[in-house]
Amino acid sequence: MTEKIRRHPIAALLVWFFTVGQLLAFLPRIAESQGLELSVPLFVTASNLIGLLLPALVLTWLCNGRTGLRALRDRILTWRRNPWWYLFAVVVVPLGGLVLALLLADPPTASRPVMTAALLQGLVLQTALGLITSNLWEEVAWTGFVQVRLQQRHGALRAALMTAPLFALQHAALVAGGSFAATIILLLVLTLLAIPFRAVTGWLYNRTSSLLLVGLFHAAGNAVAVREWPGDGMLPLLYPGENFGPVHLLVSAVVGVIVIAATRGRLGEGPRRSGGAAATDAVAPGRAGGRD
Structure with a gap:
C-alpha cells in the first residue's frame, strides 16, 4: 500500500481530501x-x-522523507524576494476589484474613518487572517504539492488546467444550497474562473519559489469580498448595501489571462526533466514526483 501511495501521491491526496476533507466542509x-x-x-x-x-x-x-519536508518548509517560509512581488500579491486584485466596483456602482459615500477601516480592517487584517488560517495551507497543497508535480509531467499551463476543476470542486460546500442544476452551473463557472487563477499561482510560484507569496496573493484576493468571518472585507465595508459577488474572482481571471498571454503559456516554467528523472518526487520548484 505504501509503495502504491508513493507511486501515486496526487491520487492519494485527492482521495483523502474528497472524502475526509469534503465531509468536514459539508458538515454545516x-x-x-x-x-x-x-x-x-x-x-x-x-x-x-x-x-x-x-x-x-x-x-x-x-515520498521524499525529511529532505522533502525541509524543502517544503523552506518554500513556505521563503520571504526574501523583491518588494515588487509583494506589491503584486497584495495590490493587483484589490485595486482591480475597487475599479470594477466603481464601474458597477457610484463612488462610495463612506466617511474617511470607514474608508480607513476598509483599508486596514477590510483588506490588511483580513488578508493576514486569511493567510494564516486557510489560504497559505490551501496553496501548500494545490500549488506546492499538486500543481508542481503535474507541471513537471505536463507543463505549467496544462498543470493549471488540470488543477482548476479540482480546486473549484473544493468549494462545492460553499456554492451548494440551491438546486442541483444551479450548483452544477456555479461549479462550472468557478472552474472557468479557476483556470487563469491557477495560472497566476503557477507563474508566481515559478518566478519566486515562494508558497508564502502565492498564499498572500490568494488571501488578498479573498479579502476584497469576504463577508462576516473573520470579518467584512474591503468592498463590503465600502459598500455595505451592495453585493458585488465574486468580483475578486473576475479580476483574478483577467490577471491570469494577461499572465498566460504575456508568458505565452510558459508561466515562468524552467526546463523540465524527462524520462526517469521526471518520476522523482518534488523537492524544489519545477521538480515533481510520482506518476500522477
Missing part, C-alpha cells in the same frame, strides 16, 4: 438539514488543514 450543510447550526468558516478551515495540509505533509514525508 448536513447539520442545517437537521435543524442545527455549525460555523461554516470554522469547518472550511478544518477541511483545509486536515483535508489538504495534513495529507500534503504526510505524503511529502512518504
Whole structure:
C-alpha cells in the first residue's frame, strides 16, 4: 500500500481530501438539514488543514522523507524576494476589484474613518487572517504539492488546467444550497474562473519559489469580498448595501489571462526533466514526483 501511495501521491491526496476533507466542509450543510447550526468558516478551515495540509505533509514525508519536508518548509517560509512581488500579491486584485466596483456602482459615500477601516480592517487584517488560517495551507497543497508535480509531467499551463476543476470542486460546500442544476452551473463557472487563477499561482510560484507569496496573493484576493468571518472585507465595508459577488474572482481571471498571454503559456516554467528523472518526487520548484 505504501509503495502504491508513493507511486501515486496526487491520487492519494485527492482521495483523502474528497472524502475526509469534503465531509468536514459539508458538515454545516448536513447539520442545517437537521435543524442545527455549525460555523461554516470554522469547518472550511478544518477541511483545509486536515483535508489538504495534513495529507500534503504526510505524503511529502512518504515520498521524499525529511529532505522533502525541509524543502517544503523552506518554500513556505521563503520571504526574501523583491518588494515588487509583494506589491503584486497584495495590490493587483484589490485595486482591480475597487475599479470594477466603481464601474458597477457610484463612488462610495463612506466617511474617511470607514474608508480607513476598509483599508486596514477590510483588506490588511483580513488578508493576514486569511493567510494564516486557510489560504497559505490551501496553496501548500494545490500549488506546492499538486500543481508542481503535474507541471513537471505536463507543463505549467496544462498543470493549471488540470488543477482548476479540482480546486473549484473544493468549494462545492460553499456554492451548494440551491438546486442541483444551479450548483452544477456555479461549479462550472468557478472552474472557468479557476483556470487563469491557477495560472497566476503557477507563474508566481515559478518566478519566486515562494508558497508564502502565492498564499498572500490568494488571501488578498479573498479579502476584497469576504463577508462576516473573520470579518467584512474591503468592498463590503465600502459598500455595505451592495453585493458585488465574486468580483475578486473576475479580476483574478483577467490577471491570469494577461499572465498566460504575456508568458505565452510558459508561466515562468524552467526546463523540465524527462524520462526517469521526471518520476522523482518534488523537492524544489519545477521538480515533481510520482506518476500522477
